[in-house]
Amino acid sequence: MGINISEVFAHPSVKNFGKALRFGIRNERSPDYASIIELKYAERQDQFALAISNFLRRFESNAKRYEQESGRMAFRVNDQDLEGIMSLVDRVGVKPVRAALVSYALVKEGSP
Numbered sequence: 001m002g003i004n005i006s007e008v009f010a011h012p013s014v015k016n017f018g019k020a021l022r023f024g025i026r027n028e029r030s031p032d033y034a035s036i037i038e039l040k041y042a043e044r045q046d047q048f049a050l051a052i053s054n055f056l057r058r059f060e061s062n063a064k065r066y067e068q069e070s071g072r073m074a075f076r077v078n079d080q081d082l083e084g085i086m087s088l089v090d091r092v093g094v095k096p097v098r099a100a101l102v103s104y105a106l107v108k109e110g111s112p
Contacts, residue, residue: 002091002092003088003091003092005096005100008088008092008096008097008100009100009103009104011084011088011100012081012084013077013080013081013082013083013084013085013088014084014085014088014097014100014101014104015104016077016078016081017052017077017081017085017101017104018100018101018102018103018104018105019075019104019109020055020059020075020076020077021035021036021055021101021102021104021105022104022105022106022107022109023059023074023075024055024058024059024062024105025105025106027062029062029065030062032055032058032059032062034054034058035051035054035055035058035059036102036105038050038051038054038055039051039055039098039101039102040098040102042094042098043094043095044094045089045090045094047094048089048094048097048098049086052082052085052086056077056082059076060076062074063075063076085097085101
């Protein structure tokens with residue numbers, strides 16, 4: 001039995017990566033639009049994995065800068081999130097996971 005699209009969007013790893021991607025593109029000092037573009041063009045699993053790797057490298061750099069400047073801990077995804085995202089890609093393919101990540105990155109979190 002397959003997984004439906006609502007389950008992809010509801011997956012905790014998708015939500016956490018989407019939140020991280022949202023933080024990345026809304027970073028006032030150095031917005032990371034490159035990650036959205038790279039994800040958009042990722043069609044195969046290897047391309048998706050590379051886009052995620054590139055995003056995490058940029059995100060970690062910005063998170064460290066944020067922590068140094070603010071003295072507060074930055075949000076980060078964890079190894080379970082990474083494994084969860086890649087497992088979803090194995091199960092449903094790149095396109096639904098990519099769509100969910102970008103969608104979460106572009107919406108406002110929480111209630112209006």
